[in-house]
Amino acid sequence: xxxxxxxxxxxxxxxxxxxxxxxxxxxxxxxxxxxxxxxxxxxxxxxxxxxxxxxxxxxxxxxxxxxxxxxxxxxxxxxxxxxxxxxxxxxxxxxxxxxxxxxxxxxxxxxxxxxxxxxxxxxxxxxxxxxxxxxxxxxxxxxxxxxxxxxxxxxxxxxxxxxxxxxxxxxxxxxxxxxxxxxxxxxxxxxxxxxxxxxxxxxxxxxxxxxxxxxxxxxxxxxxxxxxxxxxxxxxxxxxxxxxxxxx
Amino acid sequence: xxxxxxxxxxxxxxxxxxxxxxxxxxxxxxxxxxxxxxxxxxxxxxxxxxxxxxxxxxxxxxxxxxxxxxxxxxxxxxxxxxxxxxxxxxxxxxxxxxxxxxxxxxxxxxxxxxxxxxxxxxxxxxxxxxxxxxxxxxxxxxxxxxxxxxxxxxxxxxxxxxxxxxxxxxxxxxxxxxxxxxxxxxxxxxxxxxxxxxxxxxxxxxxxxxxxxx
Numbered sequence: 001x002x003x004x005x006x007x008x009x010x011x012x013x014x015x016x017x018x019x020x021x022x023x024x025x026x027x028x029x030x031x032x033x034x035x036x037x038x039x040x041x042x043x044x045x046x047x048x049x050x051x052x053x054x055x056x057x058x059x060x061x062x063x064x065x066x067x068x069x070x071x072x073x074x075x076x077x078x079x080x081x082x083x084x085x086x087x088x089x090x091x092x093x094x095x096x097x098x099x100x101x102x103x104x105x106x107x108x109x110x111x112x113x114x115x116x117x118x119x120x121x122x123x124x125x126x127x128x129x130x131x132x133x134x135x136x137x138x139x140x141x142x143x144x145x146x147x148x149x150x151x152x153x154x155x156x157x158x159x160x161x162x163x164x165x166x167x168x169x170x171x172x173x174x175x176x177x178x179x180x181x182x183x184x185x186x187x188x189x190x191x192x193x194x195x196x197x198x199x200x201x202x203x204x205x206x207x208x209x210x211x212x213x214x215x216x217x218x219x220x221x222x223x224x225x226x227x228x229x230x231x232x233x234x235x236x237x238x239x240x241x242x243x244x245x246x247x248x
Numbered sequence: 249x250x251x252x253x254x255x256x257x258x259x260x261x262x263x264x265x266x267x268x269x270x271x272x273x274x275x276x277x278x279x280x281x282x283x284x285x286x287x288x289x290x291x292x293x294x295x296x297x298x299x300x301x302x303x304x305x306x307x308x309x310x311x312x313x314x315x316x317x318x319x320x321x322x323x324x325x326x327x328x329x330x331x332x333x334x335x336x337x338x339x340x341x342x343x344x345x346x347x348x349x350x351x352x353x354x355x356x357x358x359x360x361x362x363x364x365x366x367x368x369x370x371x372x373x374x375x376x377x378x379x380x381x382x383x384x385x386x387x388x389x390x391x392x393x394x395x396x397x398x399x400x401x402x403x404x405x406x407x408x409x410x411x412x413x414x415x416x417x418x419x420x421x422x423x424x425x426x427x428x429x430x431x432x433x434x435x436x437x438x439x440x441x442x443x444x445x446x447x448x449x450x451x452x453x454x455x456x457x458x459x460x461x462x
Contacts, residue, residue, distance in 0.1 A: 011316040018323060022330050029334050033341035040344040061411065164352045167293075168285030168402075169436060171352065175411075206419055219405075220285065220436035 136231025290398030405435030
């Protein structure tokens with residue numbers, strides 16, 4: 001059977017059919033797997049929060065989360081309280097970790113909206129940590145993460161992730177050498193808030209100076225690094241009024 | 249007599265050397281520059297392209313007689329985008345961690361000119377089996393170059409291979425760093441990828457003079 005594929009009517013027909021088939025196929029696949037994907041994302045969130053707290057299965061250089069099968073119980077065990085903060089008030093909410101930071105940030109553009117800020121309290125080895133979620137922009141797409149802070153407001157662990165940073169360059173923000181650098185870093189200089197900057201040329205590649213509010217930046221990933229710095233500055237500041245009440 | 253006839257085998261072996269998609273056809277340069285700063289990214293990208301190109305070539309080849317020639321480029325684009333998105337969704341549901349590693353490559357695969365180039369130049373005119381072989385062959389040729397470039401860029405730029413410090417520790421000054429060696433940060437940037445690629449093309453053409461155009 002020979003079809004005249006050059007006819008306009010055939011072209012239009014073909015295009016319509018193709019769009020319908022592909023559209024239906026994609027909609028079917030997407031809705032079919034939606035539940036599993038949402039569940040996977042929830043598990044990932046728990047894993048990420050625990051990672052920032054230092055609960056993970058890392059060996060020397062790798063980034064390993066606690067396994068999927070035990071993450072639920074581990075999360076219950078280590079994360080003792082979850083708060084939703086507005087200003088300096090904190091209300092307990094066992095599902096605070098499900099708050100969508102992106103939506104909250106968008107809604108907060110409306111000045112009458114009181115932004116809900118989730119905060120997780122973790123207990124590990126007899127110490128209390130406060131885990132703050134952060135979210136910002138990298139070079140290509142979103143970057144986000146979790147920052148664990150002790151009651152002296154010193155960073156004790158971080159986890160970063162990204163949606164589409166350049167592999168091998170910006171994507172290195174989720175590598176150990178970058179994330180481990182934040183451990184022990186201060187984001188307050190005395191009482192002034194400075195955030196933490198991924199800095200170039202501060203002559204401190206080993207990051208011996210933990211009070212300078214600077215970590216060593218990644219070569220070839222200037223904009224991603226700046227994005228991480230901006231994200232930390234922007235989001236830690238939101239929690240500052242509450243965090244300051246913790247510091248005795 | 250092997251598994252493949254001589255003509256079919258050439259579809260696999262040709263793109264590895266004398267008809268390499270990157271160095272001879274000059275396709276897929278963009279991704280070769282973008283993601284070769286470390287070896288792992290090069291390998292992941294190579295495998296992903298192999299999968300998409302092999303499968304996509306077969307699909308296009310099966311449809312080759314019914315695709316209207318006026319809108320064939322759009323049809324090709326839809327086929328490859330659909331394939332990649334479906335694979336991405338399935339990975340997200342069943343192999344979430346793997347999908348995290350691959351997610352940044354999705355956009356790069358869809359817009360990879362090797363894929364469009366092979367659909368257009370080969371799959372539209374050949375049967376499914378030969379198209380499949382052509383897809384595998386071309387993506388292998390692509391992988392070969394990507395891995396060479398990734399190897400040198402990671403080794404000279406970061407002093408590591410697959411994240412393992414093979415040259416010693418640049419901060420503690422062990423290994424070769426004890427003798428004053430320094431990593432070349434320029435290797436991590438796109439211009440050096442282009443220069444590395446240029447060196448490969450130079451080496452290849454000086455070994456096989458027939459490839460030089462007049």
